[in-house]
Amino acid sequence: MEDTVALSLDEVRALAHRVLAQLGLSERQIGPVAETIVAGERDECGAHGIYRLLSCAHTIKAGKVVLDAEAVVHDMAPALVRVDGGGGYAQLAFDLGRPILAEKARNCGIAALGLNNCVHFAALWPEVEALAEEGFVALAFTPSHAWVAPAGGTRPLFGTNPIAFAWPRPNTSPFVFDFATSAVARGEIELHRRADKPIPLGWGLDPEGNPTTDAAAALAGSMLTFGGHKGSALSAMVELIAGPLIGDMTSVESIAADEGANASPLGGELIIAIDPKSFLGAAAAEHLTRAEQIFEGITGQGARLPSLRRYEARARSLANGVRVSKKLYDDIRAYLD
Amino acid sequence: MEDTVALSLDEVRALAHRVLAQLGLSERQIGPVAETIVAGERDECGAHGIYRLLSCAHTIKAGKVVLDAEAVVHDMAPALVRVDGGGGYAQLAFDLGRPILAEKARNCGIAALGLNNCVHFAALWPEVEALAEEGFVALAFTPSHAWVAPAGGTRPLFGTNPIAFAWPRPNTSPFVFDFATSAVARGEIELHRRADKPIPLGWGLDPEGNPTTDAAAALAGSMLTFGGHKGSALSAMVELIAGPLIGDMTSVESIAADEGANASPLGGELIIAIDPKSFLGAAAAEHLTRAEQIFEGITGQGARLPSLRRYEARARSLANGVRVSKKLYDDIRAYLD
Numbered sequence: 001m002e003d004t005v006a007l008s009l010d011e012v013r014a015l016a017h018r019v020l021a022q023l024g025l026s027e028r029q030i031g032p033v034a035e036t037i038v039a040g041e042r043d044e045c046g047a048h049g050i051y052r053l054l055s056c057a058h059t060i061k062a063g064k065v066v067l068d069a070e071a072v073v074h075d076m077a078p079a080l081v082r083v084d085g086g087g088g089y090a091q092l093a094f095d096l097g098r099p100i101l102a103e104k105a106r107n108c109g110i111a112a113l114g115l116n117n118c119v120h121f122a123a124l125w126p127e128v129e130a131l132a133e134e135g136f137v138a139l140a141f142t143p144s145h146a147w148v149a150p151a152g153g154t155r156p157l158f159g160t161n162p163i164a165f166a167w168p169r170p171n172t173s174p175f176v177f178d179f180a181t182s183a184v185a186r187g188e189i190e191l192h193r194r195a196d197k198p199i200p201l202g203w204g205l206d207p208e209g210n211p212t213t214d215a216a217a218a219l220a221g222s223m224l225t226f227g228g229h230k231g232s233a234l235s236a237m238v239e240l241i242a243g244p245l246i247g248d249m250t251s252v253e254s255i256a257a258d259e260g261a262n263a264s265p266l267g268g269e270l271i272i273a274i275d276p277k278s279f280l281g282a283a284a285a286e287h288l289t290r291a292e293q294i295f296e297g298i299t300g301q302g303a304r305l306p307s308l309r310r311y312e313a314r315a316r317s318l319a320n321g322v323r324v325s326k327k328l329y330d331d332i333r334a335y336l337d
Numbered sequence: 338m339e340d341t342v343a344l345s346l347d348e349v350r351a352l353a354h355r356v357l358a359q360l361g362l363s364e365r366q367i368g369p370v371a372e373t374i375v376a377g378e379r380d381e382c383g384a385h386g387i388y389r390l391l392s393c394a395h396t397i398k399a400g401k402v403v404l405d406a407e408a409v410v411h412d413m414a415p416a417l418v419r420v421d422g423g424g425g426y427a428q429l430a431f432d433l434g435r436p437i438l439a440e441k442a443r444n445c446g447i448a449a450l451g452l453n454n455c456v457h458f459a460a461l462w463p464e465v466e467a468l469a470e471e472g473f474v475a476l477a478f479t480p481s482h483a484w485v486a487p488a489g490g491t492r493p494l495f496g497t498n499p500i501a502f503a504w505p506r507p508n509t510s511p512f513v514f515d516f517a518t519s520a521v522a523r524g525e526i527e528l529h530r531r532a533d534k535p536i537p538l539g540w541g542l543d544p545e546g547n548p549t550t551d552a553a554a555a556l557a558g559s560m561l562t563f564g565g566h567k568g569s570a571l572s573a574m575v576e577l578i579a580g581p582l583i584g585d586m587t588s589v590e591s592i593a594a595d596e597g598a599n600a601s602p603l604g605g606e607l608i609i610a611i612d613p614k615s616f617l618g619a620a621a622a623e624h625l626t627r628a629e630q631i632f633e634g635i636t637g638q639g640a641r642l643p644s645l646r647r648y649e650a651r652a653r654s655l656a657n658g659v660r661v662s663k664k665l666y667d668d669i670r671a672y673l674d
Contacts, residue, residue, distance in 0.1 A: 076446060076615055077444075077445055077446030077615040078415060078445045079415070079416045079447045079448070080445070080446030080447060080615050080616055082616070108414055108416035108417070108445050108448075109415065109416045110414075110417060110447055110448065110449045110609070111445075112446065112447045114616060137577070137578060137582055150635045151640060152639065152640035153638040153639065153640035155638050157631070157634040157635065157638070165570070175573070177574075179567045179570065209638075226564045226565070227563045227564025227565075227567065228564075230516045230518075230564065230568070231563075231564055232640075233502070233514040233643050236512070236631060236635070239631050240628055240631060241611075243631075244624040244625065244628035245611065245616055245617075246617075250630065252630070252631075272447070274449065274578075274582065278414040278417050279414075279419070279449075279582055279583055280584050281413070283584055287581040287582070288581065290581050291577055291581035291582075293589070294576050294577060294580075294581075294587055294589075297494040297589065298490065298494065298573070301486070301487070301490040301492050301546075302490065303489035303569075304489055306570050
């Protein structure tokens with residue numbers, strides 16, 4: 001069994017703060033970036049916990065993050081706000097925009113927040129879950145780097161283009177999902193390459209555009225979307241609404257700006273919040289309770305809610321802290337020397 | 338080759354008007370319902386053209402449409418409007434709500450229209466395409482009847498729960514997609530049953546919840562979602578945001594209200610419109626032009642845009658009219674005797 005190190009969540013937080021400070025990130029960015037990393041480790045989302053400090057380090061050392069970025073709010077319309085992240089991490093821009101989005105959604109019933117010019121290293125569920133905890137139905141979208149071919153195509157065009165959704169539940173954690181519109185995460189194909197294992201057909205195409213089971217060929221060629229032409233259509237939608245609609249880059253433009261640095265994607269994110277109380281008035285509580293029948297309909301036949309695994313992990317971590325790989329821990333601590 | 342009848346689009350329209358009037362539908366509903374049927378026939382969406390007059394007849398004769406329904410507007414918030422369709426067809430409610438949604442989206446930047454208590458027989462692309470023709474980015478969602486099992490489940494819970502999206506393009510028809518979150522349309526499985534052909538694995542489960550290639554068993558059991566757990570998550574989202582969020586029925590409740598009549602689903606629909614001009618101000622035209630690179634990136638590698646087939650059919654039909662099956666034409670005309 002792999003050697004592990006036991007850490008409290010406060011120790012995870014302190015480690016993240018120290019590493020990010022050592023890398024030169026400004027104090028105002030460190031707070032929200034560290035909280036996202038703590039949340040990922042707490043929920044046992046391996047790739048989105050302290051492991052992400054390595055990609056932060058890589059991206060920062062490549063010069064692809066504005067270390068002292070200041071986020072600037074642009075109030076566009078009664079139900080629209082944009083926050084320019086100034087080339088820093090998206091977490092700072094979201095923290096600034098979130099209360100404005102919430103206020104607009106409460107006032108107008110629905111509102112949208114566009115984050116611009118941000119570096120993205122994290123999952124989207126922290127954003128939508130936070131909004132659902134405030135009582136909103138929330139959606140989030142972001143392009144990434146052009147790695148994924150459209151259905152029927154042969155070359156990279158789309159990013160892994162995730163879609164996240166959250167729904168507030170009375171007396172329990174929100175219903176949340178967050179998935180890439182690619183067939184699998186890029187990291188999954190990288191793990192297969194490292195292990196020298198074939199990938200299933202349907203994950204990728206080789207550089208000539210032929211279906212491949214060779215992980216290295218798929219990484220050099222194209223990934224594929226989930227769900228054939230339907231997943232491909234959704235991926236195109238994410239490109240459009242979290243790219244040009246908010247005046248930001250497509251995944252093709254983001255990977256061009258990367259200039260081969262293999263840094264985290266730069267660009268936009270679109271977040272939509274809807275206030276059930278505005279739609280339903282006094283009947284909101286009744287209809288939110290009625291929605292529980294859908295969740296009971298899922299779990300009552302032995303199927304799982306998409307957020308359940310994370311919430312179970314969270315309960316464990318809040319009670320007992322986390323265990324992280326000794327090798328990963330040592331690799332991260334090396335940045336402190 | 339099957340016998341066909343050549344009809345101009347005006348003749349299709351006149352036929353739809355006469356049949357719907359004969360069925361007792363009120364004048365104010367006939368107009369918008371007939372236009373949707375003409376649009377389906379024009380775009381060669383076989384199942385959504387005049388063929389749908391048969392399902393209108395079935396649903397009306399089953400007593401599941403309020404023939405003289407009046408739609409009533411409820412202005413909920415600066416960016417939210419609901420229209421109660423009064424148990425009539427969704428087209429009437431949409432026609433009433435559409436200009437209000439457009440005005441709210443222009444004023445607020447983003448707005449949502451909830452249609453309540455409506456009978457749904459059509460695709461969603463007519464709604465989102467109409468909004469994109471006015472310059473909006475549009476999304477639409479509706480539950481249906483509980484026919485589809487959640488991923489990992491064994492019993493029907495979700496409807497076929499379509500998602501539609503439209504994006505305005507300068508100087509050409511909007512980018513539009515509209516697909517069921519089920520693996521295939523229910524009608525596709527019915528066609529296999531009639532032809533006594535097996536269905537591929539992945540389309541459905543038998544009544545005991547086992548994967549099946551028997552079309553009749555899948556129709557008696559459950560359909561499956563597209564894209565595994567991701568499609569299932571999206572289907573749950575559609576249930577929630579076009580059901581309880583707008584105070585309307587889930588697919589389980591809709592099929593219960595059907596009482597075995599096999600009529601069209603009754604319930605809600607959620608439509609969201611976003612105004613790119615509000616997000617982008619004077620830069621809107623520049624970014625909409627930049628978005629064209631995404632479409633060029635798709636078509637430039639030999640892949641197809643999801644709406645292309647319909648637009649090609651539309652051009653043919655507008656020039657030459659349509660040809661419909663003689664048998665279908667006769668079956669429809671029988672309602673006029």
